[in-house]
Amino acid sequence: MLAVAIAAGLGVTSFAVQAQDAAPVHSKSHQKKASTQKVSTQATSRDAELEELKAQLSALQSKVAELEQRTDAQSDINVSTGQAVETVQKAQVVSDKKMGTIDKFVNNTKIGGTMFFDMTDVNHKEQVGTAGSIKKDGHGSTNGTGFDVKRFYLTIDHQFDDVWSANLTTDFNYQSTxxxxxxxxxxxxxxxxxxxxFAVRFGAADTPWIPYAEKWYGYRFLENTITDRSIDGGRGTAGTAPTGMGSFGNSSDWGIHALGATTGDNSINYQLSVVTGGGYKNPTRSKGVDVEGRFGYxxxxxxxxxxGGYQGKRAKDVQLGAPTRDATRGDALVAYRDKTFGVGVEYFTANNWDDVIKYTGGLPVPAVVKDKADGYSVFGDWTFMPQWALFARYDRVDYKYWSFAGAQSKLKDTYYNAGVSYDILKNLRLALAWKYDKLEGPNKAFQYKTNEVGFWGVLSY
Known part of the structure; x- marks a missing residue:
């Protein structure tokens, strides 16, 4: 554009000179002389202007060339910058997706924990027949003072979407005994x-009865509920106390669990589980499955x-194993709990819980061929002022078992606890309590007494 403007300027100058040359002449000699001088002057001026214009044109051409180079360079820079911006934008999109995924995982994942701990003093005495009572260790009790972490549950819950979720809970414990x-x-x-x-769980999950009863009891950190409380000592003849009469259920088991509930007044809840029967500590295989259910109103x-009820082989029906029979258990619970007061009664009955293996007449002859147990638990607590509560509980279990000859023997277990609890924090409760447990053998062949006093606590987060 600059070059065109200069060319136009040169054309106008040339046209003006020619116009001046064409002007009329009045006196030949005078005109000739004047014309000669004028032409000479004009030629000189025109030549100077042309040179100046050429110099300007040359300078302009140099600037145009320089501008073109800069434009090309700027174009390269623009292209490079655009590519860099595009690369950064793509990287930002990838980073945003990764951060979004991480944020979504974190927001949909909950990590929590619950710890049951105690520091107590145990006094355990045993008596055989008419002999005197002796303080000694045994049958699940160790005398002295100690600190225990009875349970430490670490829980990870993840929600995939509105329907699917997953749970992992580990169970750690330390017992000084x-x-x-x-x-x-x-x-x-x-x-x-x-x-x-309607919800379905696949894997190791809460069984229908024990965790449900624990929620209404409210003091699981102090003691297991009656069907879950292990009564060590068991059945036997005078002077002995072999295995038997442990707990009458599992709080978690491997299998498929269907459950559901409504809320408010006139609500219902249920759970039906098809499980292996060995409990969460024993994910074994057997020829069949066990069934446990619960219905609440x-x-x-x-x-x-x-x-509630339970029926199955308790994971003892194995290939090429001994013949078996079903172990059964029936459960019932009536409870009331509000913000200041709680009370309840739990009952259970069980048949052949310890004698799933069925005796068919071979040798050796077992000491026991069948068993039956009945028990009940009465519990209550009262929050008499903010953070403070009184609590107590009484259990009674009668356990009968029969020998091959048909003779019946009976064990009786009596248990109770009482104390006061204080909520140090919303998620930290401490209880000062006393626990007593007495197991009486058949015809008073043996007797075990345990007194335990100390502090029990629960921490959750």
Whole structure:
């Protein structure tokens, strides 16, 4: 454009000179002389202007060339910058996706823990026949003072979407009576919740009865509920106390669990589980499966009426194993709990819980061929002022067993506890309590008494 403007300027100058040359002449000699001088002057001026214009044109051409180079360079820079910006944008998109994935995982994952601990003094005495009572260790009790972490549950819950979720709960404990630690997988399941009244869990999960009764009892950190409380000592002849009469259920087991509930007054809840029968500590295989169920009705939100049952081989029906029979258990619970007061009664009955293996006449002849147990638990607590509560509980279990000859023997277990609890924090409770347990053998062949006094606590987060 600059070059065109200069060329136009040169054309106008040339045209003006020619116009001047064409002007009329009045006197030949005068005109000739004047014309000669004028032409000479004009030629000189024109030549100077042309040179100046050429110099300007040359300078302009140099600037145009320089501008073109700069434009090309700027174009390269623009292209390079655009590519760099595009690369950064792509990297940002990838980074945003990764951060979004991480944020989504973190926001949909909950990590929590619960610890049961105690520091107590144990006084355990045993008496055989008419002999005197002797303070000695045995049958699940160790005399003296010690600190125990009875349970430490570490829980990870992850929600994949509105329907599917997963849970992993580990179970760690340390008992001074055993001088050892143990670590188990308490729960590991995938859940699909399709409706408040229908959810399915696949894996190791809470069984229908024991965890449900624990929630209404409220003091699991102090003691297991009656069907879950292990009564060591068991059955035997005078002077002996071999295995038997442990707990009458598992709080978690491997299998498929269907459950659901409504809320408020006149609500219902249920759970039906098909499990291996060996408990969460023993994910074994057997020829069949066990079935456990529960149904609860709440006429008001603070009260529940529940029944439950169990039937199965307890993972003892193995290939090429001894013949078996079904172990059965029936459960019932009536409880009330509000913000200041709680009370309840739990009952159970069990048949052949310890004698799933069926005797068919071979040798050797077992000492016991069948068993039956009945028990009940009465519990209550009262929050008499903020953070402070009084509590107490009484259990009674009668356990009968028969020999091959048909003779019947009976064990009787009596247990109670009482104390006061204080909520130090919203998630930290401490209890000062006394626990007493007495197991009486058949015809008073043996007797075990345990007194335990100290502090029990629960921490959750």
């Amino acid at each position: 055993l001088s050892q630690t143990s670590l188990f997988v308490k729960k590991a399941y995938v859940q699909g919740k399709f409706d408040p009244l 709440q006429p008001i939100e603070e009260m529940v009426l529940a029944i």
